[in-house]
Amino acid sequence: MLHAGAASLTAAAAALISREDAHIAPTYHPLEVVVATAEGAWVTDVDGRRYLDCLAAYSAVNFGHGHPALIAAAHAQLDRVTLTSRAFHNDRLGPFVESLARLAGKDMVIPMNTGAEAVESGIKVARAWGYRVKGVAAGRANIIVMDGNFHGRTTTIISFSDDATATTDFGPFTPGFRSVAYGDAAALEAAIDENTVAVLVEPIQGEAGIIIPPAAYLPAVREITRRHNVLMIADEIQSGLGRTGATFQCDNVGVVPDLYLLGKALGGGIVPVSAVVGNSDILGVLGWGEHGSTFGGNPLAAAVGSAVIALLETGEYQSRAVTLGARLTAGLEGLVGSGVVAVRSAGLWAGIDIDPSLASGREVCELLMERGVLAKDTHDSTIRFAPPLVVTAEDLDFAVEQLAAVLAQLRG
Ligand SMILES: *Cc1c(COP(=O)(O)O)cnc(C)c1O
Numbered sequence: 001m002l003h004a005g006a007a008s009l010t011a012a013a014a015a016l017i018s019r020e021d022a023h024i025a026p027t028y029h030p031l032e033v034v035v036a037t038a039e040g041a042w043v044t045d046v047d048g049r050r051y052l053d054c055l056a057a058y059s060a061v062n063f064g065h066g067h068p069a070l071i072a073a074a075h076a077q078l079d080r081v082t083l084t085s086r087a088f089h090n091d092r093l094g095p096f097v098e099s100l101a102r103l104a105g106k107d108m109v110i111p112m113n114t115g116a117e118a119v120e121s122g123i124k125v126a127r128a129w130g131y132r133v134k135g136v137a138a139g140r141a142n143i144i145v146m147d148g149n150f151h152g153r154t155t156t157i158i159s160f161s162d163d164a165t166a167t168t169d170f171g172p173f174t175p176g177f178r179s180v181a182y183g184d185a186a187a188l189e190a191a192i193d194e195n196t197v198a199v200l201v202e203p204i205q206g207e208a209g210i211i212i213p214p215a216a217y218l219p220a221v222r223e224i225t226r227r228h229n230v231l232m233i234a235d236e237i238q239s240g241l242g243r244t245g246a247t248f249q250c251d252n253v254g255v256v257p258d259l260y261l262l263g264k265a266l267g268g269g270i271v272p273v274s275a276v277v278g279n280s281d282i283l284g285v286l287g288w289g290e291h292g293s294t295f296g297g298n299p300l301a302a303a304v305g306s307a308v309i310a311l312l313e314t315g316e317y318q319s320r321a322v323t324l325g326a327r328l329t330a331g332l333e334g335l336v337g338s339g340v341v342a343v344r345s346a347g348l349w350a351g352i353d354i355d356p357s358l359a360s361g362r363e364v365c366e367l368l369m370e371r372g373v374l375a376k377d378t379h380d381s382t383i384r385f386a387p388p389l390v391v392t393a394e395d396l397d398f399a400v401e402q403l404a405a406v407l408a409q410l411r412g
Contacts, residue, residue: 010047029362031369031376038065041391043374052395054368054375056388058206059238059349061269063311064390070268073307074300082300086292092302099309100277103247104260108283110276111297115237115263116152118274121291122200122233122261123156125276127176128285130197134229140195144230146182150207151200151235183213185220192224198231198259199224203249206238209382210344210351218255225258231282237263237274242389245322245347247312252346258282268308273301317389321347327393328385331400339407341381349386352403356381358410367409371402 009017013034036046041064043053056062063070077092084090097109110121126143130136145151145160158166159173167173180187182205192199203218205211225232234257239249241262246252248260259282263274272295276283295301311317325347332343332350341353354364361377368375368383377383385399 013046016046031365031374033369033374040064040066041388041395049372051369051372051374052387052391052399054373054385054387054399056386057269058264058376059241059243059386060264060267062242062265062389063268063308063317064388065269067268067311067390069311070270070304070307073303074268074270077300077303080299083295083298085294086297090297090299090302092299092306093297096297096302096306096309099306099313100262100266100275103309103312104262104277105256106260106277106279108278108280110283110286110291111301112263112274112276112293113272113295113301114152115261115274116154116157117293117296118237118261118263118276119151119157119200119235120154121276122198122235122259124291125259125278125283125286126198126200126231126233128290129231129282130195132285133281134197136195136197141197142176142178142193142195144188144191144196144199145177145179146201146205147179148182148205148208148211149179149200149202150205151202151237182208182211183217185217185224188221189224189228192228192230196228196230198233200233200235202235202239203253203255204239204244204346204349206349206384207378209353209378210346210349210384212344212346215253218250218253222255222257231259232257233259233261235261237261239346239349241265241308242312242317242321243347243349243386245325246318249346266305266308267301268304270304271301273305273308275305318347320389321349324348324389324391324393324396325350328396328400331396332385332403335400335404335407338404339411340403348389348391350384351378352383352385354381354383354407358407364403364406364410367406368402371405373399373402375399 016034034046035043037044044050112118127141130141151157156174160177178191180191236248259278267273329345339358344351361381361383375383
């Protein structure tokens with residue numbers, strides 16, 4: 001197997017990167033690898049070098065690149081019909097929303113495309129529920145969010161971000177949000193008033209660096225929201241669908257939120273598919289014409305989404321995340337003290353804090369790339385390992401060995 005080795009960019013790869021850089025708005029800073037093909041947990045660049053994918057497109061590729069069942073579902077649907085809009089019914093949407101509702105133990109779905117759209121939809125439905133069911137005075141609804149949150153990039157969503165890079169020069173912002181310390185149930189309860197319609201929470205904060213709240217936190221959020229007649233909205237767009245060793249991270253702490261926000265892996269790494277899933281006493285408050293999306297619930301997305309749910313219903317991916325996650329965590333914990341300061345993990349999802357005096361997270365990711373491992377830094381000195389759930393034990397050992405070698409190299 002050919003690994004990247006001490007990679008320098010070939011002329012072919014450099015030319016492709018320049019063509020991209022010349023015309024793409026500079027909102028990302030990608031690693032200098034140009035992927036051409038991928039299979040399972042591995043990607044291959046334009047020069048034939050192979051890399052273990054330890055990001056999995058931020059968990060959108062939970063089932064691996066080119067999963068045969070998902071590709072087959074997409075291929076079959078491409079030959080039938082791909083887009084009808086919701087002006088007409090299509091024969092894939094019913095089975096999709098039925099199985100997604102069953103997976104979540106709820107009875108109603110709003111199908112959308114990107115994660116940010118699911119979040120926006122959740123916000124709209126919570127506000128409508130607040131006015132129409134809870135009886136909040138017109139225009140007064142507030143939603144409680146968490147410090148350090150990441151819910152997407154639209155203007156309403158960044159309105160409640162505390163990340164200056166995400167917000168500077170993008171105002172004015174949408175009002176109606178209050179942010180409290182993540183993991184602090186007393187702070188949350190203190191922020192609730194009679195106009196609070198929802199609490200929006202990531203069960204684990206992914207972009208913040210795999211921040212896992214105390215075990216009692218989400219159960220406390222559930223109890224507080226129920227007592228105050230406030231909706232609990234769990235953004236499981238990154239934490240859900242197998243990543244943490246359960247269908248939803250909320251399952252791991254015995255909590256059932258009112259609304260699940262899903263995305264990323266729901267599209268099987270093939271098409272954007274997102275959804276709000278809840279019960280009809282909440283989602284049913286929306287009427288004809290009040291919400292929509294041209295592509296939401298399209299037959300291609302529904303066919304792929306149904307195939308994703310069939311994979312999750314086997315339980316196989318959730319168990320892989322548990323078993324393999326334990327192995328990854330043990331391997332990474334062995335590096336604490338040798339350049340790693342701390343490891344936080346849940347299933348096959350690990351945040352690794354690198355000793356900042358040694359290197360930045362970005363530098364570590366660049367060195368890992370040269371050794372055939374693709375990972376992504378988040379914030380200055382944290383890197384994240386979130387390989388596809390089809391990764392093997394040997395692949396994980398390889399990733400940990402390469403990280404150990406990079407840290408040894410940096411320690412000199
Ligand atoms: C990625 C992500 C989103 C936004 O999803 P997009 O598809 O990029 O719009 C929202 N919430 C969480 C927790 C995420 O990780």
